Amino acid sequence: MPLLARLLTLRNSPLLLQLPPFASALCIVVGIAWLFILPLDEYSRQTYVSENAILPGQVHTYFGGSEHNVFRAYRQEVYGISGWDERDRLNAVESVIRDIGLKPARQDYRYTVAGEDIEGTNLYTILQGPRADATEAMVLIAAWRNFDGQVNFSGVALVLTLARYFKRWSIWSKDIIVLIPSDSTYGPEAWVSAYHSTATEVTSSRNVSELPIKAGALQAAVAIDYPVGPWGHRFDKLDILYDGINGALPNLDLLNTAVSIANGQMGIGCSLHGITAHSDKYPDRLKILTKGVITQSAGHATGPHSAFMPYHVDAITLKTLGDGWHDEMSLGRTTESIFRSINNLLEHLHQSFFFYILLGAQRFVSIGNYLPAAMLIAGNFTVTALALWVQSGRAPIASSPKSGSTNKQLQEGQLEVVKTAGAIVLIPKQATRTVQRQLFVPVLAVLAVHLLGILPIQALNTLNRAYLSLGLRIIAAISYILPAFIAIILVRGVKVSRQQIQIMQSFSLLLLGAALSTLATLNFSLAFVVGVLAAPLSFVRPLSIGRRSSNGSDVAIAMGSMGRYGQYLVEILGALTWTAVSPPTVLYAMTWYFDKDMQWMLLEMAKGWHAQGVYTPLVIWSIWWPAWILGGIVLVAGAAERVE
Known part of the structure; x- marks a missing residue:
């Protein structure tokens, strides 16, 4: 019983709540590294005729x-x-x-x-x-x-x-x-x-x-x-x-x-x-493996x-x-x-x-050896989704320090030491309390964005050949504007809370992880490639530029020794990474890789959709694109809040 009691106390441990980002990063790194060890003799074998x-x-x-x-x-x-x-x-x-x-x-x-x-x-x-x-x-x-x-x-x-x-x-x-x-x-x-x-x-x-x-x-x-x-x-x-x-x-x-x-x-x-x-x-x-993964994912x-x-x-x-x-x-x-x-x-x-x-x-890798690579990539989304779900059920309680010496308050845990640029700041230590989750708006937002994925699929598969490239440019422009538009409506119009933003991101990543895990058993290469490209979505958090916390201290204090400008730099890099891994950007990069023009590639995708039943566009625009849009909404939601 004492051991069980100690384990139960870990639920409120601040250290435990800080582990999920590192666990997600570990899943991504190990998943990618897993693919690089497959060409070794220990993980592959010679082909043979079974029948x-x-x-x-x-x-x-x-x-x-x-x-x-x-x-x-x-x-x-x-x-x-x-x-x-x-x-x-x-x-x-x-x-x-x-x-x-x-x-x-x-x-x-x-x-x-x-x-x-x-x-x-x-x-x-x-x-x-x-x-x-x-x-x-x-x-x-x-x-x-x-x-x-x-x-x-x-x-x-x-x-x-x-x-x-x-x-x-x-x-x-x-x-x-x-x-x-x-x-x-x-x-x-x-x-x-x-x-x-x-x-x-x-x-x-x-x-x-x-x-x-x-x-x-x-x-x-x-x-x-x-x-x-x-x-x-x-x-x-x-x-x-x-x-x-x-x-x-x-x-x-x-x-x-x-x-x-x-x-x-x-x-x-x-x-x-x-x-x-x-x-x-x-x-x-490794070259043959890479070629095979790219061809199969298409x-x-x-x-x-x-x-x-x-x-x-x-x-x-x-x-x-x-x-x-x-x-x-x-x-x-x-x-x-x-x-x-x-x-x-x-x-x-x-x-x-x-x-x-x-x-x-004359050499191959069986499914039991290569499948964990895609499952680890998909699993990182589930880890982050569960962490966000746990965080959404807790709210901080700022405790006011009692009068007395600073050393006594530090010993009693009333104050917390935080390092900032060039100084050490003492702030009141915050406790947490359980709160009720508000699910209606987050669920509605996730479903609405996923339904919007029908529009690019329909457009890119029905437009005339001469307008396919223009259609993709319009979709790309809308894709970059849409997250900010929806974030402003949610934050300033619907007045969603930080908790609801966390729940929305949790549901989005949970759907993405489940979809890629299922897809990996049918088309490992497509699930792996999409999972790697979407991996930065696990680390998207609301921008805090121009926003201050409720007690008047700058939110950058939470970044420790990085300070305010270090935090801004990290957030800007995160926004640029989010832009770089968008589906339209990747499609443009593919034209450079295959040395083909965009019109040819979009026409081939449309032919595959209509004549061959290729479901790659469905994965791109109904699974990956909605998750990317929702990640952008989360990113912009913090900056969309009014400065208090």
């Missing part, structure tokens, strides 16, 4: 010989029709598919985004497996234009050659769908969404045509990006693209199978995120495979890089071996990881 039935690289591939001549003929034909209009081009490719002995089918699609129509036609065919029962299928993809806008000459030719080659084999226990979309982003999205929807759902929600023919459940998809002209070009490495929409990832077994076959069976080096020079040392691992498509991930279809893209000694036959045999491994599966890929971070083609 024994895949048997990667255990079969002999026969693609080659006469197929090389067929490929060259197809590549010349693809090059010849590349300048035709879309209708004639589709007719020519359909003729090739019929000559192979397969039945072609088309699907039209059209998306309207920012006053711009995105339309095209997907061409596909189904190779029915001799041993299949039409319940499972694999997808082989070659977009007419790759993700960089180049015509995928050799990729389309290789897919047609493989379709002709696969048709002669009787080993297939799954159907093979050969898909040639118009582009690498919206064509695959239209096709896979129609494949997993009924006719009524497709026509009612989007301008996407129904698929005339379908096969069974999709097990996996492999896309080929090989934009080489009619004269051919050898490549050095295969870059494996694996990021899906909203940061979704394919089962690690599929990626490991591709790396094992390409590297072990065919002798082709594999890379990630276009980084071909990789020594498997700490700096290179949530946009990185290739034709990305659209399949939200439908739980594991998919990757094989992209050729460099100038080496590998040719189309090596890529063809690699693709053949991958499809034969997928053909061995008796059930959907499930044995390996769906949540991971790659440090290289």
